[in-house]
């Protein structure tokens with residue numbers, strides 16, 4: 099037996115847990131879900147920080163076998179019912195440090211470890227402590243002042259200004275920062291199954307064959323789903339339903355994140371083993387990697403419907419033309435002309451909470467627990483895939499550990515809902531950080547050509563602009579984003595003579611869609 103103490107309670111753990119991470123043990127065995135996971139056990143996000151023998155440590159990098167005789171303290175230990183919150187919690191809440199709160203337990207435990215060592219921390223020590231925790235909502239850079247004030251309260255040099263009204267008014271924020279708030283991955287249900295998709299891992303290919311029989315026979319595997327199992331439509335998308343739920347002989351792979359099959363089993367480990375047993379034969383197709391390649395006359399066509407709609411631009415999802423005034427006249431009036439090409443790259447949303455959902459059967463339909471930025475859009479797409487009326491699909495909306503526009507499109511929801519409907523059991527689908535990076539949509543990369551005409555007094559009088567956005571493999575919200583690239587092409591300036599063309603161009607890159615600012619940052 100391995101013996102260690104967690105929040106004052108002695109744990110006797112047998113050898114079968116020795117290779118588990120402390121993070122998994124806390125969350126799955128002790129149900130201490132205040133400690134979060136944002137990376138794939140790599141110690142890069144810091145959300146799982148706990149205290150071990152007084153020092154801040156990554157719970158995802160700590161094996162149970164290394165804990166014999168250790169004392170572990172988690173965020174849950176900082177909460178004493180009926181007492182005012184710990185000074186660190188008081189100050190971070192009063193200073194409005196956290197938004198989604200997903201990173202808060204890790205950051206607070208890191209700060210607590212520092213204050214347990216010294217109540218007079220210097221700037222370097224604070225910076226070193228905080229730099230080990232990532233916050234995507236971007237509040238941590240102000241947390242140094244909260245730590246300094248908490249230290250002063252703990253030293254007795256400063257009075258706490260926390261009141262019982264604060265406790266009442268800040269109820270939700272207190273739940274967030276103390277890890278009590280329930281995010282989707284914190285939930286489990288009796289008999290819950292786990293599912294994970296086989297990804298194409300190639301950017302463009304024809305599916306020659308798909309054989310799931312061996313995977314189906316693996317221990318603990320309940321079902322392996324492919325396109326043949328979908329009761330409704332094998333398509334989804336927030337504006338245009340153009341993305342297959344599962345690629346098959348009729349639906350080519352168009353980017354590395356495309357799904358081919360979904361393995362459903364009793365444990366995540368059994369599912370991962372069975373995924374290796376799915377036999378898939380893919381015939382590579384020419385890859386469109388850039389906007390220029392997509393617009394070349396001999397480019398492969400990615401979506402036949404677009405080639406039929408406008409054969410001269412077969413890989414263009416949509417083209418907007420916006421004009422005002424007389425562009426030639428505008429340049430005649432200009433004293434200076436500036437003309438240049440610009441480019442901006444793809445950007446990943448990198449919310450600290452990776453995507454997850456849990457679905458379960460309910461009254462001839464399903465309920466889907468998910469943190470999402472588009473629950474009614476989710477319901478429409480899930481019901482289409484399941485072949486059910488919308489009222490048979492209920493979205494149980496959960497808190498989100500960040501979204502930034504990246505949780506508007508469906509991620510795991512259709513997969514978990516299909517698996518729940520077809521197995522009759524609750525099913526969790528949770529993406530690792532690696533899967534999230536591979537599959538999730540991005541901010542559009544873009545090529546921009548700007549020609550501005552300006553007067554000597556600084557006024558811009560003419561703007562002739564062409565913007566090509568790489569909208570990736572599928573439509574996502576590309577149409578809305580490129581419309582707004584048109585609308586915001588002149589930034590905040592009022593320009594009398596304007597001519598703007600924007601194009602959303604399909605490539606074999608990840609789909610691109612909504613992301614803070616929605617077309618205007620480019």
Ligand code: FES
Pocket residue numbers: 195196197198199200201202232233234235236237450499500
């Ligand atoms: Fe830090 Fe959202 S508040 S990740």
